[in-house]
Amino acid sequence: MDYQVNYIHPDIKLSNYSGRLFKTEAAFNDHLLVWLISGETKIIQADESFVFGGGSTFLIPRNQLATIINIPKDGFPHKAVAMHLSAKRLREFYDHENAKPKTAASKIFSFNKHPLLESCLASLIPYFEMQENFPENIASLKISEAISILRAIDQDIDAVLANFEEPDKIDLIAFMEKNFMFNMPLEKFGYLTGRSLTTFKRDFYKAFNITPQRWLTKKRLELAYYQLTEKNKKPVDIYYEIGFENLSHFSFAFKKQFGCSPTELQRK
Structure with missing residues (x-):
């Protein structure tokens, strides 16, 4: 193993x-x-x-x-x-x-x-x-x-x-804009922002007018686009740093949003 x-x-x-x-x-x-x-x-x-x-x-x-x-x-x-x-x-x-x-x-x-x-x-x-x-x-x-x-x-x-305090309720927009690339369960995002899962989903939709899952995917793919085009990084070097589990899932989601695969984008 x-x-x-x-x-x-x-x-x-x-x-x-x-x-x-x-x-x-x-x-x-x-x-x-x-x-x-x-x-x-x-x-x-x-x-x-x-x-x-x-x-x-x-x-x-x-x-x-x-x-x-x-x-x-x-x-x-x-x-x-x-x-x-x-x-x-x-x-x-x-x-x-x-x-x-x-x-x-x-x-x-x-x-x-x-x-x-x-x-x-x-x-x-x-x-x-x-x-x-x-x-x-x-x-x-x-x-x-x-x-x-x-x-x-x-x-x-x-x-x-010696700090045993639980996370307080904090600014949801600022926290998510800073930490969207981390592939955490929504329950964990809720806990870290001082919210239950239900409250987190409700506050999120109120703040972004979109579900957390769709917003997270969109933000991660936008970051990937920037890394590929402006930083000239390779797809294999970035997918795991921006919240995707594997390269094939990243490539599929990227092509669905931008109409071409990460590799095709770099060739252009």
Whole structure:
């Protein structure tokens, strides 16, 4: 198999991918701490992008819309240890801490191959060889150790980890115009804008006078047209960055809207 995931605990996993690339659209329910052993991870957000190579350690905060692309590199698979930092576990941790987090914008944190974090996550590797269940008390210790290290090396991290608020109701038009390229379920778009699915659909139609599905497809195809004609990008290099699951679906939808395939457009 190209993609394998080995869990030693529901919150701790080792992934190993050897195909061409593996893409996922993310707005995780938990914070995700990742130690990338080999390969490359590209994280694309509305405002900026990140590229992490082997040895990197980074944190993706919860509810961050992003396209994540994992790629084998230099003959090695994409291999990573990932630890979920759930709200429940973080509440338990901060119940015993005198933390006064400042308000800060949530962002991707890069720890630049920090030895403390790397050694903490590397110490999990032998446990993936175990046949029996990973003891919960040891898992709790390892996760608490990781949280403590994060707090020791970044003074801004409490503002993210100790923030347990749910998304507030925000400006729907501004949010969707900024994040339309992320292939999320409508329920997730609703949650991130502080709305139920029903309210999201109602407010969306009131704002755009079109259904969310039709609007999203139209906006993604317009972005594709711009990337093909103005940036001279290839169809195979853009379809997964603008919210399409595969190249054939993208080509079909593009031809239906513009009367020619992406390849035909570039030939013109």
